[in-house]
């Protein structure tokens with residue numbers, strides 16, 4: 001057999017990029033190169049180097065969503081060029097985020113009237129959500145102390161020693177003393193009795209975790225609520241609870257609907273959840289919801305108007321992509337409350353990880 005064509009002008013070699021001088025001479029690693037290179041070479045160089053990264057689909061350890069349905073991938077790619085912050089330009093995306101906030105608030109039993117809208121915000125992840133929740137608690141506590149003519153310079157927060165690092169970050173960045181309840185042999189979450197014992201007049205909130213970072217265990221939020229109820233009655237302090245439901249907020253409502261850990265408990269004032277854990281969205285989305293408007297001090301909300309109409313924002317960052325919000329909305333309407341198949345999938349994952 002004879003080859004009908006041995007070479008062409010374009011195929012210098014099988015992989016012309018590899019034979020090009022752009023790939024043969026190495027690029028400076030930490031300096032911007034002097035000259036430009038063709039797009040094919042840039043792509044190939046980066047693509048090949050990234051092959052040394054792990055494969056997300058094989059990662060069962062870091063509990064971040066690694067796969068979404070192709071329909072969702074399509075929606076994500078179609079919106080990857082939209083800046084979420086420009087709410088005037090992308091009003092539908094803004095509306096999808098508001099729908100998500102409302103769906104999540106209802107899922108967590110926020111005490112909302114039929115026509116009332118929920119108070120909440122989409123964030124980059126639970127860490128940002130926790131910074132915002134913490135700031136709201138700190139400000140509310142300060143306002144109350146000021147009104148009472150008491151010192152407001154030594155706020156503290158109670159957590160278990162098992163908290164995720166973002167709580168330590170919050171404490172350090174926003175100058176709140178972190179008072180950790182120690183863990184003990186055989187008991188690896190926050191002990192409700194000890195936690196409430198540590199509460200004093202400077203405590204801005206007790207932070208409970210639904211889905212401890214160490215072992216996935218749920219902390220006993222109901223017990224904390226009941227103990228705080230008693231203590232608040234005795235002292236008049238009104239110490240609230242935040243639930244860090246980063247990894248459990250999209251598990252508990254479906255697997256254990258009767259478990260009371262959310263706004264059904266009166267002292268729970270805010271909850272965060274990561275969309276990118278079992279909210280089944282690629283990394284880059286979290287949520288914070290507040291029980292009522294009163295729980296989010298108005299002075300923390302900024303009103304910006306230079307993109308068009310008045311837009312209230314309460315986030316740490318300004319610009320961000322829209323794709324994850326759209327991905328989250330997709331998962332919420334795709335699965336619904338029923339989520340039978342989803343729950344079976346998650347349950348088998350949890351069992352596997354145990």
Ligand SMILES: *Cc1c(COP(=O)(O)O)cnc(C)c1O
Nearest residue numbers: 125126127164213246247274286
């Ligand atoms: C993952 C996690 C966080 C941080 O969430 P991100 O969404 O990664 O920012 C906070 N708290 C707990 C309990 C977590 O599991």
